[in-house]
Amino acid sequence: MVTWSRRRWLAAALTMGMVSRSWGQEAQVDAVRLATTTSVDHSGLLAWLAPQLRREAQVVLQVLALGTGKALAVLGRGDADFGITHDPEAEAAFLAQHPGWLRKPWLIGRFLLVGPKADPADVEGRPVTDAFVRIAETDAALFVSRGDQSGTHARERTLWAAAQIDPRARLGTRYRSVGQGMGPTLVIANEMAAYTLVDEGTWLALQGRLPNLEVVIASDPLLDNPYAILVRETAWKNGVQDPVGRAARWLWEAREAIARGFEVHGVHPLRPAP
Amino acid sequence: MAVLPVDVQGVSWPSEAQPVLRNLTWRIAGDGITAILGENGAGKSSLLRLVAGLIRPAVGTVTWRGATTPPAAIRWVAQQPQFLRASVATNLWFAALPLPGRWSAKRKRISAVLERVGLAERANEPALRLSGGERQRLALARAWLAQPELLLLDEPTANLDPGATAAVERLIQEMRSSGIRIVMTTHHLAQAARLSDEVVFLADGEISEQTPTRQFFAAPKSVAARRFIRSETPWWFRLPE
Amino acid sequence: MNHALEALSQALTLVVRWDETLASIVRLSLEVSGSALFFGALLGLPLGAVLGATQFRGRGLVVALLQSLLGVPSVVVGVVVFLLLSRAGPLGFLGWLYDPAGMVVAQTLLVAPLVAAITRQVVEGARERLAEELTMMRLGFAERLFALIYDCRFSLLLALFSGFARAASEVGAVMIVGGNIEGMTRVMTTAIALETAKGDLTLALALGIVLVGIVATIHLVTSGLEALARRRAEG
Numbered sequence: 148m149v150t151w152s153r154r155r156w157l158a159a160a161l162t163m164g165m166v167s168r169s170w171g172q173e174a175q176v177d178a179v180r181l182a183t184t185t186s187v188d189h190s191g192l193l194a195w196l197a198p199q200l201r202r203e204a205q206v207v208l209q210v211l212a213l214g215t216g217k218a219l220a221v222l223g224r225g226d227a228d229f230g231i232t233h234d235p236e237a238e239a240a241f242l243a244q245h246p247g248w249l250r251k252p253w254l255i256g257r258f259l260l261v262g263p264k265a266d267p268a269d270v271e272g273r274p275v276t277d278a279f280v281r282i283a284e285t286d287a288a289l290f291v292s293r294g295d296q297s298g299t300h301a302r303e304r305t306l307w308a309a310a311q312i313d314p315r316a317r318l319g320t321r322y323r324s325v326g327q328g329m330g331p332t333l334v335i336a337n338e339m340a341a342y343t344l345v346d347e348g349t350w351l352a353l354q355g356r357l358p359n360l361e362v363v364i365a366s367d368p369l370l371d372n373p374y375a376i377l378v379r380e381t382a383w384k385n386g387v388q389d390p391v392g393r394a395a396r397w398l399w400e401a402r403e404a405i406a407r408g409f410e411v412h413g414v415h416p417l418r419p420a421p
Numbered sequence: 422m423a424v425l426p427v428d429v430q431g432v433s434w435p436s437e438a439q440p441v442l443r444n445l446t447w448r449i450a451g452d453g454i455t456a457i458l459g460e461n462g463a464g465k466s467s468l469l470r471l472v473a474g475l476i477r478p479a480v481g482t483v484t485w486r487g488a489t490t491p492p493a494a495i496r497w498v499a500q501q502p503q504f505l506r507a508s509v510a511t512n513l514w515f516a517a518l519p520l521p522g523r524w525s526a527k528r529k530r531i532s533a534v535l536e537r538v539g540l541a542e543r544a545n546e547p548a549l550r551l552s553g554g555e556r557q558r559l560a561l562a563r564a565w566l567a568q569p570e571l572l573l574l575d576e577p578t579a580n581l582d583p584g585a586t587a588a589v590e591r592l593i594q595e596m597r598s599s600g601i602r603i604v605m606t607t608h609h610l611a612q613a614a615r616l617s618d619e620v621v622f623l624a625d626g627e628i629s630e631q632t633p634t635r636q637f638f639a640a641p642k643s644v645a646a647r648r649f650i651r652s653e654t655p656w657w658f659r660l661p662e
Numbered sequence: 663m664n665h666a667l668e669a670l671s672q673a674l675t676l677v678v679r680w681d682e683t684l685a686s687i688v689r690l691s692l693e694v695s696g697s698a699l700f701f702g703a704l705l706g707l708p709l710g711a712v713l714g715a716t717q718f719r720g721r722g723l724v725v726a727l728l729q730s731l732l733g734v735p736s737v738v739v740g741v742v743v744f745l746l747l748s749r750a751g752p753l754g755f756l757g758w759l760y761d762p763a764g765m766v767v768a769q770t771l772l773v774a775p776l777v778a779a780i781t782r783q784v785v786e787g788a789r790e791r792l793a794e795e796l797t798m799m800r801l802g803f804a805e806r807l808f809a810l811i812y813d814c815r816f817s818l819l820l821a822l823f824s825g826f827a828r829a830a831s832e833v834g835a836v837m838i839v840g841g842n843i844e845g846m847t848r849v850m851t852t853a854i855a856l857e858t859a860k861g862d863l864t865l866a867l868a869l870g871i872v873l874v875g876i877v878a879t880i881h882l883v884t885s886g887l888e889a890l891a892r893r894r895a896e897g
Contacts, residue, residue, distance in 0.1 A: 214860070216860075216861075217860070217861055220861065294844055295856075295860060296860060320845070320846065323760075323841075323843045323844070323846065324843065324844035324845070325841055325842060325843050325844070326842055326844065326848075326856040326860070327841075327842065327856075331841075335760060335841045335843070338748060338749060338759055338760060339760060358750075359749070473798060475794055475797060475798070493800050495798075496798060497794075497798040499794065499795070502795065503791055503792050503794075503795045504795075505792070505809060505812060505813045506812075506813045506814075506815075506816075506892075506895045506896055507812065507813070507895060508895075515799070515801070515805075515809050515812075516799050518801060518805045519799070519800050519801055519802060519805060547894065547895045547896055549895070549896045550896065563799070567799075567800070
């Protein structure tokens with residue numbers, strides 16, 4: 148008969164203890180890499196969703212916040228697992244170039260045109276293309292543009308095109324392209340008392356820090372900001388085993404609840420995509 | 422502003438506890454050249470600096486015609502004179518800055534002084550490129566420019582070859598002839614014998630003799646002086662006539 | 663590797679063609695940093711010279727303070743200037759924020775301590791060598807200062823170059839105070855940061871090549887001149 152030494156008993160006991168501990172632990176949490184825009188990141192939506200996503204989908208998001216263009220490039224290269232963007236044209240181009248990817252319309256936010264309290268171009272409450280024309284024609288009006296490859300900038304370009312104005316040509320030095328994210332752009336616009344386009348989420352998040360600016364146009368169909376989830380079809384179909392699919396599905400299916408629950412400074416800036 | 426007489430009264434330096442110069446009293450007056458002789462480390466250079474006003478005594482006073490701050494009409498030449506990183510002429514130009522008079526006159530004096538010291542051809546050359554003897558001559562020129570009442574020279578020919586030494590000694594004699602009172606330190610006995618009218622012998626931190634040159638070499642009063650002369654001169658040494 | 667080589671060759675093409683966007687950014691950089699050098703030297707040279715030439719009670723403290731100013735990061739200077747020049751700040755009425763004028767202010771604050779510190783060191787060295795002579799030449803304070811500065815003139819040229827290099831290479835202060843606004847406050851360093859972040863390496867590389875080229879050229883010219891002139895003055 149083999150007599151076990153005291154040391155061996157101790158080792159065996161420890162091993163048993165460790166094994167039983169892991170049985171009692173919560174189920175495995177997976178990390179998934181998300182490529183998204185700085186606006187989404189700054190709005191606080193992802194931070195707000197994180198605990199629920201972890202609890203209910205066992206997924207933790209590693210967020211890469213970039214401009215829309217760069218986010219799509221990163222997705223295409225495979226450096227991220229799925230994406231959330233808000234530039235339908237760019238998204239369509241992406242789908243054309245990358246078959247096997249799906250676009251799931253998720254939430255709709257909106258852009259706001261904000262400007263100086265004095266409103267020198269008198270654009271308050273008007274249709275947004277009208278407003279752009281007025282800004283171009285008013286000498287005292289300044290406009291700050293993001294000037295990067297962001298969804299916000301893309302929308303701004305669309306609006307100028309709709310108003311049939313080349314902002315650099317018409318406004319000259321009154322058009323200031325800063326090449327930075329939404330937060331810094333707003334700070335600059337506030338400092339210069341200029342008009343600028345901003346997504347509602349970031350605007351609400353920065354309330355109180357921009358004393359010289361106020362919302363001049365809030366409701367205009369051209370200002371709708373549709374967010375979409377971009378995910379590989381294979382991941383989407385495998386929504387139980389594949390953590391990427393799990394994350395994407397959970398987010399998409401919970402969109403109504405998210406729209407109802409997510410509020411910033413008392414406002415619900417998002418509505419679910421139909 | 423007058424300089425002479427310079428009165429050194431009861432001066433100790435650098436400190437009372439460890440003095441190199443000890444309760445030293447000395448008066449500089451009259452004309453001509455005074456040579457300060459002494460062993461190395463006796464404090465000759467420091468004594469000169471005290472008279473120049475560059476250092477202050479720990480105990481005692483130095484006054485210049487009664488004044489407690491050194492007057493403008495003193496010039497001092499270091500053993501290794503320093504110059505600005507500039508040409509010979511530019512260095513003299515800087516020396517002429519504080520002098521009274523119009524610049525046209527000053528410029529003429531600069532040329533004249535360069536001629537007298539034999540550096541006129543080197544006027545536009547960098548001062549730092551001059552040889553040892555030429556540097557001494559430039560330093561003398563710099564001092565001469567100011568037409569000082571009292572000129573203090575610290576071992577002016579210490580590191581020079583005989584040719585350069587002779588040239589510098591000639592200049593010193595010329596400056597004496599133009600009326601400048603000169604006090605120079607030297608450890609070269611023959612030079613003191615050649616140039617000076619009066620010898621001041623520094624030993625044990627004080628002036629043990631202050632006598633006219635001929636008398637000093639003929640009959641030195643103190644034992645230290647006698648020992649010094651004997652140690653520094655060959656047996657055949659005789660005072661020049 | 664191919665991608666990098668391609669970007670490099672495209673960048674070189676931009677430089678050789680002297681693309682207009684590139685040119686306007688370079689011009690603004692030179693104006694801003696050049697002005698900062700001018701004002702920084704105007705402040706720093708006299709301060710450094712006086713510190714190097716004089717003795718006074720508390721001098722050691724002032725010198726130590728000056729040395730510590732050298733260590734202030736450019737972003738900190740940027741934040742301080744931002745607070746001063748913003749609308750909410752005491753100098754907001756000047757309207758210099760997000761304007762080249764503010765950038766010049768910020769960079770001047772970076773250049774001046776550097777020029778002052780180098781000048782002090784150089785002049786102090788000269789003073790140690792020349793103190794007794796200058797005293798016995800009976801020069802007044804201003805004349806003495808002039809003589810010391812004249813003696814060190816070559817080393818001071820290098821001080822000026824160092825000041826320019828610091829201004830031209832920094833990105834923190836000009837980004838915060840200038841805002842990197844296209845056509846208005848976008849300089850080489852901030853443009854490089856932006857273009858790289860956008861993924862457009864061509865312009866970023868081209869600007870980098872020009873920036874390094876400018877700094878290197880000025881350094882070569884300055885030290886060459888200094889060596890030449892020094893040889894003439896010292897032999």
